[in-house]
Amino acid sequence: MSDNGFQPITHEAELEQRIALHPALAVWFFSSKCEICSSLKPRLERFFTDxxxxxxxxxxxxxxxxxxxxxxxxxxxxxxxVYLEGRASLRATRHIPLATLGPRLQRSYDLLFS
Known part of the structure; x- marks a missing residue:
């Protein structure tokens, strides 16, 4: 599902539809002027894909x-x-350490998809 990377949301209703439709959804809020956003996005895409x-x-x-x-x-x-079954299950802001993100998500993700 994450093989195409982050898909753009163009209006509020679209985001709400995706939250309701997908059992597991990671939503990346960013600014095109944010250097941290630009450098972290491809690493996050790889992280979720892998x-x-x-x-x-x-x-x-x-x-x-x-x-x-x-x-x-x-x-x-x-x-x-990260929304799991329509509820915000994880929130990370600014410096997002991937090393701690995985363990925080793994159990809930495994329960959802096992």
Whole structure:
């Protein structure tokens, strides 16, 4: 599911539909002017593809959709929110250490897809 990388969200309703549709969805909130966002995104895509292949990926450009970001309590970038069965299960902001992200997700992911 994550083989195509983060898929852009173009409006609030689309994000809500994806959260409802996908049992596991990682949403990347970013800014095109954020260097951390640019450097971390490809590493996150690889991380999810390799470690959580059934996780769907979506991205929200906060400058284009500020209401969507605010509706999900995103006030700084980058922010990653992982939704499992429609609920926000993990939230990470700014410096997102991949080494700790995996263990935090693994058990819930395994229960969901076993």
């Amino acid at each position: 470690s959580f292949p059934r996780m769907s990926l979506a991205e929200v450009a906060c400058a284009a959709l500020p209401q969507t970001a605010a509706a999900h309590s995103v006030f700084s970038v980058p922010t990653l929110i």
